[in-house]
Amino acid sequence: MEKAPDTADFGALYAGHFRAVWRTLQRLGVHPGSVDDAAQEVFVTAWRRWADFEGRSTERTWLLGIAIRVASDTRRKQRPTEPVSPELQMTGPGPESAAxxxxxxxxxxxxxxxxxxxxxxxxxxxxxxxxxxxxxxxxxxxxxxxxxxxxxxxxxxxxxxxxxxxxxxx
Amino acid sequence: MKPLSKEASAALSALKAADPTSEDEARVRKNLERALGVAIPVVGVAAATTAVSAQAATTGFAALSLGAKVALVVVAVSTVSVVAVSLSSRGGEGRGEEQAKQAPKPEAPVVLVEPSEPEVAVVPPPPPELVAVVPPPAKPRAAPPKPPEPEAPVVVVEAPIAEPVVTPPPAPPTAETWDLEVEANFPNCDPATELRSAQSARKLLDADRAEDAVWLLGAYQRRCPSGRWSDEAWSVRMAGLCKLGRTAEVVGLLQWFSAEYPARRAAVLTELRSSCSDEVLQHGQP
CATH class of the missing domain: 1.10.10.10 (Winged helix-like DNA-binding domain superfamily/Winged helix DNA-binding domain)
Structure with a gap:
């Protein structure tokens, strides 16, 4: 059985990359309602594959690779009728132009x-x-x-x- | 490779930054802990001050330069506000609008002009060495075990300003720390700000802190993905990667850069000769 990562190290990994993982998942078309589960899956995968990470890539690119695969799987499971990335909206100068x-x-x-x-x-x-x-x-x-x-x-x-x-x- | 036009860049920058809230992060963390059956220590999220905590702890705040002290205040204050306030809520200063104003990457070198006034207005503007006084963001793997993190960093600034007391958070610097650092100190996506960030990265590189230099430029690029990117920024980034032994990335970047900006290749190569091996530079031919 592979050795589990040190929780402090994993906590640092999570804190350092959660935001980027979350953003990337949404960018890659994961429905906002599924982002929680997808982000969780990314880090569960990272936990399980911790021993496989050999430093040949950065943690950032390692997690990006996992996130891309999870996003792909998640998109496949999403119903075709679900709108993709409705969170991708314009940033506007004020509420008056929000619409x-x-x-x-x-x-x-x-x-x-x-x-x-x-x-x-x-x-x-x-x-x-x-x-x-x-x-x-x-x-x-x-x-x-x-x-x-x-x-x-x-x-x-x-x-x-x-x-x-x-x-x-x- | 032809860069995106101004219109296309503006369209892409119109996409909302899908940043998670602290509630999102806490909720996923909780579910993750449940799934893994372990408690995941809370580190580094709320504290931009993590970037300076190690130095403050080891050298003492009093030993820091005035610039460093100011930097501590700027970073800590920005943490409290930045974590809670998204870029898009800043009205006319939002990321989308900044990016919408950007021109595409120029084919020829751009003449960059220093800003006429400081970028950071919260406290007296930090000197250019602001980034250099920040201790290196240790890789998360190398982080020592950390006690639970406070909800937010506590910063007390005694009048007039001389000796702010910082409660150093326990967590090490992280990628997010660098994001916050960049947001606080290089808030705009204009050529002058980009040049300042590149110059700060150069100082880190000269101080044998190549990893920090690369992190800083990466954070700036995340903030301003459609920026102009001067030769200086590219040179520092590739030189930093060379010093870190990430030669494959340098070769890839150099090949791309040479194909994209053939007229600027010679200048960048000259800058890289002191940091990269001849082999890397040769492989970087387009």
Whole structure:
């Protein structure tokens, strides 16, 4: 039986990365109602695989890899009718523009949904969450050049979609 | 690789930061403890002051420089407010609006201008060495066992300001600490702020604190994912990674950078020669 991690070390891991894990899960389309369970699953997996973590990647990328897999599993279990990421809304300057901002947020989310899942994933992780492409490569095991290609395609496709929607977004 | 246009960046930055609340964190922690059958110590969450606790404990607060003391106050005060107040609730200063104002990454080097006034207005502005006085955010694995954490750091500042008394929280610095640190000291996503963050990271690097330098730049990048990223920021980041032995990441970044900004490659390579091996630099060819 594998040795369980020291609870203090695990507590530090949890404290240091919970926020990023939570955010990433939502970015990757986990329904807000399922984020609790998904985040819990990420850290349960980390606990169980603690001995497997050999420092070849950072804790950040190690947890990102787990979160990506958990998000993928969770999305599969979500009912198709469930809206994806309704939390992804606009940040607005004040309550008076909240409704308009929310609408724009929905439009942006709708544009993102038109991207292929793999492209959307790398676009959100790199251009929204700030991970580097090598970090995503380390977390997913996907070839670096493949990820750059996906990111390039995703950006181009998203650009085209934004241009098409530009008038409405304004 | 072509960066996103201003419009596309603005659209992405419009996506709400889906940050969890402290209640979310506590709820998941509770469920996690139930699932694992263990008690998970509460560390590092509420305390941005964790970044300075170790130093305060070992050297004594009185031994710190004025800049460091100011930094302690800034970090601690920001902890209380920042944890409770999300970026999006700041009205016109919210992250989304800041990012919406950003231009895409330029093809050519950008002339960066120092800010005309301090970024931090809570107390007298911290000097540039603010980050340098913060003890390194030890990796969570290396953290010593910690007693239960207080609900929030307690900061008492005696008039006029000279000797604030800080109750040092027990937890070590974490990624979140760096996020809070960056939020407090580099609140904007403009070129001047980005340059300041890169310069602070450079100081950490020069002080043989490569890991801290990389953490700082990572935290800034998380805060400003669509930032401009000057040559200095890229140089410090890759140099830090080289010093940490994370050469595979450097090669990947260098290949990408060279393809993306061929005109800026030579300058960055020059900066990297003192930190990275020739082999790494050669493998970093596009």
């Amino acid at each position: 308009a901002s929310k609408e724009v947020g929905r439009r942006v989310e709708a544009l993102l949904q038109q991207l292929e899942p793999e492209r959307r994933e790398v676009l959100l992780l790199v251009d929204v969450e700030g991970y580097s492409v090598p970090e995503v490569a380390s977390a997913t095991g996907v070839n670096l050049n493949t990820l750059y290609t996906r990111l390039r395609s995703a950006r181009q496709q998203f650009e085209d979609l934004v241009k098409r929607e530009a008038e409405e977004l304004r």
